[in-house]
Amino acid sequence: MQRTLRSNTRFDLIVLSTCVVLALAARALPNNLREPVATGMRRSFLAPLVMLQESAERGRQSLLSADAKQQYLDSLSLNAMKAESLQMENERLRKLIGLGSGVRWGFIPAEALHGRGVRDETTVILSAGSRAGVSRLSPVIAPEGLVGVVDQVDPTMSHAMLWTHPDFRVSAMSPDGTAFGIAQAHLTGATGGYLIELRGVPFRATLKPGQMIVSSGWGGVWPRGIPIGTILQEIKTSEGWARTYLLRPAVNPADVYQVMILRRDRLAKGLDGVWTSVAQVDAAAQKIVLSGDSAAKAAALAEAAARRAVLDSMARANGVAPLGAGADSVAAAAAARAAAQRAAERRRAAAEGRAPDTTVRRDTNNVRTDTIRRDSVRTDTIPRRPGGMR
Amino acid sequence: MNVGAAIRATITFLIFVVLHYTLRPLLGWRAPMDFLILALLLASVRVRPATAAIIGFLLGLISDSLAPDALGAGAIAMTVVGFGASYLKAVFFADNLVLNAFFFFLGKWVFDILYFVGEQRVKGVELLQQLLLWSPLSAAVTAAVGVLLLFLMRPLLEPTPA
Numbered sequence: 085m086q087r088t089l090r091s092n093t094r095f096d097l098i099v100l101s102t103c104v105v106l107a108l109a110a111r112a113l114p115n116n117l118r119e120p121v122a123t124g125m126r127r128s129f130l131a132p133l134v135m136l137q138e139s140a141e142r143g144r145q146s147l148l149s150a151d152a153k154q155q156y157l158d159s160l161s162l163n164a165m166k167a168e169s170l171q172m173e174n175e176r177l178r179k180l181i182g183l184g185s186g187v188r189w190g191f192i193p194a195e196a197l198h199g200r201g202v203r204d205e206t207t208v209i210l211s212a213g214s215r216a217g218v219s220r221l222s223p224v225i226a227p228e229g230l231v232g233v234v235d236q237v238d239p240t241m242s243h244a245m246l247w248t249h250p251d252f253r254v255s256a257m258s259p260d261g262t263a264f265g266i267a268q269a270h271l272t273g274a275t276g277g278y279l280i281e282l283r284g285v286p287f288r289a290t291l292k293p294g295q296m297i298v299s300s301g302w303g304g305v306w307p308r309g310i311p312i313g314t315i316l317q318e319i320k321t322s323e324g325w326a327r328t329y330l331l332r333p334a335v336n337p338a339d340v341y342q343v344m345i346l347r348r349d350r351l352a353k354g355l356d357g358v359w360t361s362v363a364q365v366d367a368a369a370q371k372i373v374l375s376g377d378s379a380a381k382a383a384a385l386a387e388a389a390a391r392r393a394v395l396d397s398m399a400r401a402n403g404v405a406p407l408g409a410g411a412d413s414v415a416a417a418a419a420a421r422a423a424a425q426r427a428a429e430r431r432r433a434a435a436e437g438r439a440p441d442t443t444v445r446r447d448t449n450n451v452r453t454d455t456i457r458r459d460s461v462r463t464d465t466i467p468r469r470p471g472g473m474r
Numbered sequence: 475m476n477v478g479a480a481i482r483a484t485i486t487f488l489i490f491v492v493l494h495y496t497l498r499p500l501l502g503w504r505a506p507m508d509f510l511i512l513a514l515l516l517a518s519v520r521v522r523p524a525t526a527a528i529i530g531f532l533l534g535l536i537s538d539s540l541a542p543d544a545l546g547a548g549a550i551a552m553t554v555v556g557f558g559a560s561y562l563k564a565v566f567f568a569d570n571l572v573l574n575a576f577f578f579f580l581g582k583w584v585f586d587i588l589y590f591v592g593e594q595r596v597k598g599v600e601l602l603q604q605l606l607l608w609s610p611l612s613a614a615v616t617a618a619v620g621v622l623l624l625f626l627m628r629p630l631l632e633p634t635p636a
Contacts, residue, residue: 092522096557099524103531103553110535111546111592122542130539133495137540140499147500 173341179227180342186358190350192216196231196244196340205278206249206269208232208337212345213240221305223346229311229334229359230254230299231343242345246337247312248278256282256312257300263289264300267312270330280313280331283321291315291329298359307346309355482630483520487513490623491533505611507619510537511582514552515620516631518559530556544593551588555581571621578620582613 113121126134184191194212212218214237224231224244232252236243245252248269256267263285270281282297291297295315301308313331321328490513498506510533518526533556534549541548559581586609590596596604624631 096523096527096561100527100553100557103527104550107531107534107546107549107553109546110538110549113545118542118545122539122545125535125539130536133491133536134540136492137495137499140496144500144502 176227176342180344183225183227183344183358187344187346187350187355190347190353191344192218192347194218194242194343194345196343198338205338206246208244208246208340210234210242210244210343210345213238213242215239217347218242218345219348222348223306223310223351224343225310225346226335226340226343229313230306231335231337231340233305234345247280247333247335248337254306254312255300255302256297258289258291259296259298259309263291264302265326265329267297267331278333278337279316280333281319282315282329282331283323283326285327285329287325287327289327291318291327293317297329297331304351307351307353307355309358311359479520483517486627486630487517489627490516503615505608505615507616508582508585508612509619510552511555511585511616512578512620512623514556515559515578515581518556519563521560523557523560526556526560527553530554543595544589547589547592550592551585554588555585558584571624574624575617575621579610579613579617582616583609586612 110118110121180193184193192212194210194216197209197211199207199209210218210224218234218237220234220237222234222242224233230247232244232246232249234242235245247254247267250269252269254267255264257264265282265285267280267282270279271277272279282291285291293315297312297315299306299308299310299312311334313333316330316332319328319330490509494509494513498509514526514530514533517529521529530552531549534547534552535545537552538545538548559577587605590601590604590609
């Protein structure tokens with residue numbers, strides 16, 4: 085029994101020694117032999133384990149980068165949201181610039197600071213005051229049209245009454261001057277929003293839906309020609325001697341952030357034709373943007389064509405057909421080469437003072453017969469030329 | 475050990491090896507748990523020392539093949555740890571979780587000492603820091619995970635009642 089135990093222990097020690105010697109031998113292998121041995125094991129029976137480890141590493145990388153990717157997506161979404169508001173603001177500012185170029189002089193640009201309290205939908209704070217030249221009853225306008233009138237002035241800011249205010253009135257007319265009336269705010273019961281009603285229009289004057297209404301210039305506060313709104317419909321009132329119309333306002337005060345305050349000395353000159361030119365400036369700005377886009381597109385196309393030409397010439401230099409070239413394009417390239425050769429020969433012949441060799445023109449005839457289509461021959465346009473041969 | 479117990483032990487061994495190449499890289503801790511050591515220790519206490527030495531040698535070669543610069547270092551360390559665990563199983567391996575945890579801790583620490591000394595890549599203060607700080611931490615994590623897995627896999631590892 086004891087002998088068996090001793091024998092087993094000896095066997096265990098022999099195996100241990102063998103394993104340690106083998107491991108030491110592996111450790112002592114030169115570098116150029118270690119790598120092939122390890123690679124052989126990795127590519128054979130260890131391949132599934134290596135694959136598992138790679139998958140786990142990829143999973144870990146995905147987990148680690150998930151937060152960064154989410155942050156990137158969030159910032160992209162935020163930028164997209166900002167881009168939309170910036171685009172709208174850009175459009176508003178462009179319109180304001182257009183209005184400024186139409187008004188030319190006598191105005192003060194200002195920002196409209198909206199409050200969020202009670203009655204704030206009928207008044208607004210403006211960021212320009214008496215130091216900038218603002219005075220009481222100065223008209224406030226936006227690129228779309230009439231906004232309100234200044235009712236209090238401080239040195240650095242002023243307070244304006246919007247057209248939605250119950251006390252606000254403006255003398256209005258149709259642009260052709262056939263109908264006059266007084267415009268004031270009209271609170272709609274259904275939606276709680278504001279429209280404009282045009283009261284006191286003579287009974288004989290009929291206004292059609294969609295017709296523009298502008299300020300008439302009477303009263304000395306508002307210059308003539310500022311858009312107020314467009315006719316929606318006539319509404320029935322108790323006044324039998326005059327008509328009352330409902331107008332869709334040209335300006336929604338809640339959307340106004342940049343305005344212009346007209347100085348008193350500007351009022352006498354009127355604003356006739358300003359809004360027409362504003363529309364023209366806006367259209368011109370749109371055209372400039374569109375032409376810029378098309379110029380960028382043309383540049384991109386030219387760059388792509390140049391790149392394709394370089395690739396084609398490289399392919400030709402290598403003796404293969406250009407990428408994506410069919411039989412037609414190859415034939416066209418051959419014809420172009422032949423034409424270039426002929427031109428060079430003609431130049432050489434002209435320099436030497438001899439007639440060019442015309443035998444090669446057979447190629448050009450072959451090419452040209454294809455270009456003249458039967459439907460494009462113009463002999464039918466003058467069937468019988470006077471004095472011509474029949 | 476009968477055939478059923480051998481099959482269950484083999485399955486446990488394979489599960490630990492697979493965990494080493496999936497869960498460990500997924501977690502990517504600075505002081506990682508070593509499932510290969512756990513597999514080796516659990517196998518070693520069930521076989522005689524010579525077999526444990528062979529299992530350790532093969533497992534060491536497997537782990538070394540993914541780090542060719544250290545080829546052989548892991549094999550030496552695992553051979554010694556496997557042989558030692560099998561030789562001392564009567565002392566250490568009992569039905570006591572705390573003792574098992576100490577067994578795992580010691581196995582992993584001894585392995586790290588043999589491995590880093592044999593590898594000769596880390597030297598000086600860095601080697602001391604590795605052996606006295608990161609290796610014990612790694613051994614502790616390995617012991618904790620080993621005990622947890624032993625607890626979870628108890629039905630698979632318990633001897634079949636006669």
